[in-house]
Structure formats: C-alpha cells, structure tokens
Amino acid sequence: MSHAATTVSVELLKKYDRPGPRYTSYPTVPVWTESIGFDDYARSLEQASMRRDEPLAIYCHIPFCTHRCYYCGCNTVVTNNQDRIRRYVETLSREIDNVVRIIGRHRPVSQLHFGGGTPLFLDTAGMTEVLNFITSRFTFQTNHEQSIELDPRVTKREQLEALRHIGFNRVSFGVQDFDADVQKAVGRIQPFDMVAEVLKQSRSLGFRGINADLIYGLPLQKVESFSHTLDQIVSLRPDRLAVYSFAYLPKSLAHQNRIDPEDLPTTDVKYRLFATAIEKLTAAGYLQIGMDHFALPDDELAVAQRDGRLFRNFMGYTVQQAPEMIGFGMSAIGYIDNTFFQSHSKLDSYGNAIAERGLAIYRGMRLGQDDLIRQYVITQLMCNFTLSYQSLQDRFGVDYFGYFANEHQALESFVDDGLLTRGDAGLHISTIGRTFVRNIAMTFDTYLNGKQAEKTVTFSRTI
Numbered sequence: 001m002s003h004a005a006t007t008v009s010v011e012l013l014k015k016y017d018r019p020g021p022r023y024t025s026y027p028t029v030p031v032w033t034e035s036i037g038f039d040d041y042a043r044s045l046e047q048a049s050m051r052r053d054e055p056l057a058i059y060c061h062i063p064f065c066t067h068r069c070y071y072c073g074c075n076t077v078v079t080n081n082q083d084r085i086r087r088y089v090e091t092l093s094r095e096i097d098n099v100v101r102i103i104g105r106h107r108p109v110s111q112l113h114f115g116g117g118t119p120l121f122l123d124t125a126g127m128t129e130v131l132n133f134i135t136s137r138f139t140f141q142t143n144h145e146q147s148i149e150l151d152p153r154v155t156k157r158e159q160l161e162a163l164r165h166i167g168f169n170r171v172s173f174g175v176q177d178f179d180a181d182v183q184k185a186v187g188r189i190q191p192f193d194m195v196a197e198v199l200k201q202s203r204s205l206g207f208r209g210i211n212a213d214l215i216y217g218l219p220l221q222k223v224e225s226f227s228h229t230l231d232q233i234v235s236l237r238p239d240r241l242a243v244y245s246f247a248y249l250p251k252s253l254a255h256q257n258r259i260d261p262e263d264l265p266t267t268d269v270k271y272r273l274f275a276t277a278i279e280k281l282t283a284a285g286y287l288q289i290g291m292d293h294f295a296l297p298d299d300e301l302a303v304a305q306r307d308g309r310l311f312r313n314f315m316g317y318t319v320q321q322a323p324e325m326i327g328f329g330m331s332a333i334g335y336i337d338n339t340f341f342q343s344h345s346k347l348d349s350y351g352n353a354i355a356e357r358g359l360a361i362y363r364g365m366r367l368g369q370d371d372l373i374r375q376y377v378i379t380q381l382m383c384n385f386t387l388s389y390q391s392l393q394d395r396f397g398v399d400y401f402g403y404f405a406n407e408h409q410a411l412e413s414f415v416d417d418g419l420l421t422r423g424d425a426g427l428h429i430s431t432i433g434r435t436f437v438r439n440i441a442m443t444f445d446t447y448l449n450g451k452q453a454e455k456t457v458t459f460s461r462t463i
C-alpha cells in the first residue's frame, strides 16, 4: 500500500498488526533485570525525599477477586479467605509506612490510583479503613486525581458514597461486552441495566472522568453484536472509553483454557470489531486520544491532548505531571530517580520480603541518557501525537536528524500510508495514524530494533 489512507481499513490494521509494547513505560518491562533491588530502591527514595516540591504519583495494588474472569490477564489472587486479605492489608500498611519513613510526607501527591484485582473486594468498613490509612500518610495537591477501578457486579451505592467522602473523584468500570452469550463465554455476567445504574450513581455523586473498558476479540463476539454493545455504552455517555484487544494466551494463563478456541473470532473479524469501535465512537463524538483510548471533547484528557500536556504512566493517560511514582503492593511498579522498580509478583514472596527487609523490590532498570531521550520521544508520540525537534534540542541538546537518522528513514512506510507527516519542525501523527501510534513509537525503541531484540518476545499484538 503506498497511497495515503483516509479511513482505518481492515487492510491497514492487518498490515500493522504485530507483537509490540503498549509503552506504559520505556524501556519496557521485559528488558528490566534483577540487578536492581532493595538497596537501589532505598537510595532512590532518599534522593526523592530531597525533591521537596515535585509532585508524586502513587499506585496501590489490591490483587483479590472472588472468581476469575476467563479472559483475565491481570496479576490477581482468587480467594474468599478474609484472613488472607487482612494479612495482605497489614503487609501493605507496613510497606507504606516503611516507604514514608524514607521519603517523608512533604511531597505533594498529584495522583493516587487503586487497581486490582477488585479494589472494592473489602466490605465498606474494611475499605474505608484501608483507604483512610493510605490517604492519611500523604499530603495531597489541590485538584489531585484520586481514582479507583471498580467492578459493576460488586459496587454498591454506599461504597461509592464512602469513596467520594474519602476524596476519590475518578472511577473506571470493567464492562467488556453487553452481549449475554459473550458474557457467559467469559464467565462474567453483568447486564446493561446493572452497569447503567452504577454509572448513573457515580455521575450523580460527582465523580468525573468516568471510564468504561471494553474488550474486542472475545469468544462469540460478532460485528453486529459488538456494534450493539457500542451503541449501548455510548447511550450511557461515559467520559472516557478504553477498547482493548483480547490477548489469548492459554499456555501462560491456564484459566483461559475455559474459553473454547472455536468460539474466538477470526483475525479478520477481530480487525472489523476494532474498526467498528473506532468508527462508532468517533461518530458519537469521542476523540481518539491513544491507539485504544477515547474521550469526550470536554473531558480533561482530550483538552490536555489538544494543549500538548497529556502524560502517560502505568496507570494510563493522565493530565497530572508527576515524573516520579511510587507503587505499593504485590507486583506494583514505581519510577523514582530515573529508575523503574517492581515488587515481587507472588503474594508469598511479596509478604516475605516486606517481613524480612521492609521493602519488596525484586527488579527494575536504571535509565541511561539514551533511554531518557527515547523515553521522551515515545511519550510525546504516544500522548500528544507529535514530536518537536526543537524540544529535543532544548531538553537534551540533541539534534534530531543527527541522532535519529536511521529511525527517520524507517518512518517512510507510515508516511506513505498517510499515518505520519515529517515536517521541518517535527513529526505529526495523522488522525488515522492514532490507531497505529504504538507501531510508530516502536521505530524509536532501541531494545526492539537493536541487539537486545531477542529479549522482547512477550508482547501482545498491536491490534
């Protein structure tokens, strides 16, 4: 294909569908190593305590679920054992206190996010206690963002009220698909009316930036039925929508064996499902703010993107610039002092590490100058769909054409397909190109294109 594209066609999706990172971090997790550990983390936290006025982001992982949805790709623990959960909460509290002891309470927190699992796994009293404990340990910036992932099946109005009372102002719901057969095939039953009710309650309680997640590529999904799901979700007008590709990995995720592979849509149908989502959501007034993220034009993510001040971290897109982030809980990821840190991803090893040493870091990566330059380029492309050559010069003293001569050349096919323009002042991704922003970003990923490429084999496909 050498002509400029004007719509996201199945041919274009097919052409650019390949394994690739989502770039919630650069360098990506598969190239991190276990040479980074406890001592590095303690030192970096000490350094971070000296940057007194810089905003900080916090992520907290609550890994429990009562049942496993068959499509799940999260790091979750299936249990009903309340003692086990209580022990986890105690360990988490200890970790938070140990970190706060080093970094202090003075840095203003601009973003706090609870993810899972199902963070509302605890009853209202238990949940309030945990959330109050955490929020009492930090100082929050005015207008900070406090968000939580919710499961419509277990979310009660009293919990939403308690969350608002504690200071939460953003919620995100897992929806996936409204079709009854699809819901049965993935072991997650939540009819339209149930989702409509929690969304309505959230809005009436004053939550903003309300997000709903959909997934395409699930068993029994058809273009017609998914199209109906899209109409239904659009009728509820969430401020944001994420439309993720289902990654079927039964060899590494045993619970996915409950999905009959015969029921999965063919690759062509999967492309059509995604093309339908883009078409329907943009026709309904949503703006595409990332490959698989959409927002209403007056949502703060869309406004920030228009102004070139959107950011991205492990929690997704955000308007809060917090260059450093602390992760709490099993498998949580943080970024401090230009270094990524990740905690143990199994419940026992996380608990043992906290009991023995007080912190649970087991791997990470310290970024060099080339990593920081590429991280900046990839973030600009992923968030703001543009890269200014001058900003690269101002920030790093780097001449784009000298530094990225090979990459610039490799962008040719995106230019031919109308996905990107290479102007005198910078790169600009077109409206159609937004769907392929991961592919464009991959051009600048030295670990995919260089000598370490063989290490990065575990990514899902870009479409």
Ligand code: SF4
Pocket: 064, 065, 067, 068, 069, 071, 072, 073, 074, 076, 116, 117, 118, 151, 174
């Ligand atoms: S609720 Fe979410 S984290 Fe829990 S099993 Fe289902 S998809 Fe996985």
